[in-house]
Amino acid sequence: MKKLLISKKTKGILGAIAFPIVFIAFWQLFILAGFPSARFLPSPYKVLQKFVILFSDPTYSHNIAVSLQRVMIGFFIGTLAGFIFGLLMGLSKTAEKIFAPFFHAVRQVPMIGWIPLIIMLFGMNELPRVLIISVAAFYPITLNTFSGVRNVPREYLELASVYGYKGLTLIRKIIIPAALPSIATGISLGLAMSWSVLMVAEIFIQTAFGIGTQIQRGRDRFDIALVIAGIITVGVLGYSMTLLVQKIVKAVERGQVISADK
Amino acid sequence: MAKRFLQRLGLKDKLLAIIVPLLVLAAWQGAVSQKLCSELILTPPLTLLNTLLELAQSGDLTLNILASLKRVMIGFLLGGTSGFVIGILMALSPFLNRIFGPLIKALQQVPEFAWMPLIIMFLGIDEFAKYFFVAIGAFYPMVLNTYQGVSGVPEKYHELARVFDYKSFRYLFKVIIPSALPSIITGIRLSLGLSWMFVVGAELFGSDSGVGYLMTWGRAVFQIDLVMAGLILVGVIGFAMNFLLERAEKQFLLWREPVDGRPA
Numbered sequence: 001m002k003k004l005l006i007s008k009k010t011k012g013i014l015g016a017i018a019f020p021i022v023f024i025a026f027w028q029l030f031i032l033a034g035f036p037s038a039r040f041l042p043s044p045y046k047v048l049q050k051f052v053i054l055f056s057d058p059t060y061s062h063n064i065a066v067s068l069q070r071v072m073i074g075f076f077i078g079t080l081a082g083f084i085f086g087l088l089m090g091l092s093k094t095a096e097k098i099f100a101p102f103f104h105a106v107r108q109v110p111m112i113g114w115i116p117l118i119i120m121l122f123g124m125n126e127l128p129r130v131l132i133i134s135v136a137a138f139y140p141i142t143l144n145t146f147s148g149v150r151n152v153p154r155e156y157l158e159l160a161s162v163y164g165y166k167g168l169t170l171i172r173k174i175i176i177p178a179a180l181p182s183i184a185t186g187i188s189l190g191l192a193m194s195w196s197v198l199m200v201a202e203i204f205i206q207t208a209f210g211i212g213t214q215i216q217r218g219r220d221r222f223d224i225a226l227v228i229a230g231i232i233t234v235g236v237l238g239y240s241m242t243l244l245v246q247k248i249v250k251a252v253e254r255g256q257v258i259s260a261d262k
Numbered sequence: 263m264a265k266r267f268l269q270r271l272g273l274k275d276k277l278l279a280i281i282v283p284l285l286v287l288a289a290w291q292g293a294v295s296q297k298l299c300s301e302l303i304l305t306p307p308l309t310l311l312n313t314l315l316e317l318a319q320s321g322d323l324t325l326n327i328l329a330s331l332k333r334v335m336i337g338f339l340l341g342g343t344s345g346f347v348i349g350i351l352m353a354l355s356p357f358l359n360r361i362f363g364p365l366i367k368a369l370q371q372v373p374e375f376a377w378m379p380l381i382i383m384f385l386g387i388d389e390f391a392k393y394f395f396v397a398i399g400a401f402y403p404m405v406l407n408t409y410q411g412v413s414g415v416p417e418k419y420h421e422l423a424r425v426f427d428y429k430s431f432r433y434l435f436k437v438i439i440p441s442a443l444p445s446i447i448t449g450i451r452l453s454l455g456l457s458w459m460f461v462v463g464a465e466l467f468g469s470d471s472g473v474g475y476l477m478t479w480g481r482a483v484f485q486i487d488l489v490m491a492g493l494i495l496v497g498v499i500g501f502a503m504n505f506l507l508e509r510a511e512k513q514f515l516l517w518r519e520p521v522d523g524r525p526a
Contacts, residue, residue: 019360108500108504110458110463112459117489224383227383231372234373239371
């Protein structure tokens with residue numbers, strides 16, 4: 001009977017809070033137990049203290065701003081290029097036959113593999129960092145735009161030819177709206193990839209500011225609390241960005257359904 | 263008639279496919295031989311081929327490839343196996359799902375490379391740290407796909423298992439795993455691909471052997487042909503691994519289809 005007293009919603013909230021609390025409790029217990037391997041592990045409280053210090057430190061917010069800016073520029077370039085390239089390959093079978101094999105071959109090289117070459121060619125500055133982030137976004141967006149454009153239902157195209165849509169009108173009114181869900185998937189995948197590669201870019205291509213730099217610096221100073229604070233920051237920022245994009249994607253899809261109903 | 267037409271079409275596709283690579287190669291060789299770009303910055307393709315051959319002859323190539331593959335295999339076995347076991351446990355037990363689910367979701371938000379500094383601080387920069395890093399990469403796709411596959415086992419299979427009174431091991435090996443196999447194979451493919459990426463990353467951080475080491479070494483002594491040779495190796499080996507596993511995946515799907523196709 002007691003079970004009925006707790007509504008489903010509170011149960012959900014309790015479940016969501018329970019996990020972090022248990023996790024932090026275990027962490028603290030692990031340290032209190034005094035295992036030799038825990039010697040270097042800072043307690044949750046120390047990490048919290050580190051966060052308090054960081055929040056009043058302008059470098060921290062600057063690091064976040066620089067990282068976000070870096071990701072946004074790279075992601076924007078990669079998205080734009082991937083969209084155009086995917087659209088081109090999706091619209092023209094010849095373009096697909098010319099570019100797709102090369103694209104798939106180059107795609108096999110893990111992002112991290114490009115780092116030494118890119119450093120040698122461009123040096124350790126902002127350009128290679130942004131470049132590698134945009135390439136990371138480029139692959140999934142190209143692939144998803146391509147498959148979205150290719151899978152536009154035949155009936156839509158027939159309808160378009162009835163209306164006499166051609167060229168740009170056809171692309172703008174039929175193909176892009178129909179391919180939108182797939183493109184949106186590509187965009188959220190691309191953003192996740194960009195964020196992940198940002199770490200690679202900031203840790204491997206040394207830089208003065210950025211969250212990756214902060215983590216790296218924590219390691220240099222053997223300040224594990226700083227490293228953990230950096231990792232948590234990266235996780236939280238990445239997760240909020242994913243959530244934001246998912247919200248936007250859902251809104252776009254809903255808008256599309258409504259306009260299709262009209 | 264139709265066959266010949268198709269053949270011609272296939273040949274035409276192949277011709278179209280090599281246009282871009284040929285153009286890139288020609289521009290690349292041209293840029294160097296026309297002195298638009300120094301050979302120190304951009305190795306001409308022919309020199310690159312020569313470097314690869316030299317590496318193969320001296321035995322450095324096989325040595326480094328084997329070193330990387332060994333790390334991939336050990337890391338993949340560590341991460342993949344734990345992902346497999348945890349994935350099955352999570353799918354079969356709602357309780358464990360509630361424990362591991364949020365933990366994995368939270369940890370997954372952190373880009374894997376951000377763990378690298380922490381791993382180095384705790385485990386040092388020796389072989390075990392590399393295995394561990396590769397294992398992290400292998401873990402996520404394996405746990406997610408196994409979980410998905412096992413929780414997607416149709417209810418009728420569970421019912422049938424109950425009818426036959428299959429318990430524990432028999433239930434696991436005769437019902438759950440065969441039914442989830444396609445998803446598990448996808449997990450293996452993805453996780454091996456990421457393992458390969460992560461081993462290169464781990465080697466770039468600091469190592470004395472491996473394909474990633476070849477590239478860092480090339481960068482350190484400013485021998486760009488070594489860096490490019492390493493890049494090609496990384497791509498080709500990654501491609502080969504993916505290709506083989508995709509084949510295996512298709513084989514397993516083929517095997518599965520008639521089972522699903524049969525009337526229930």
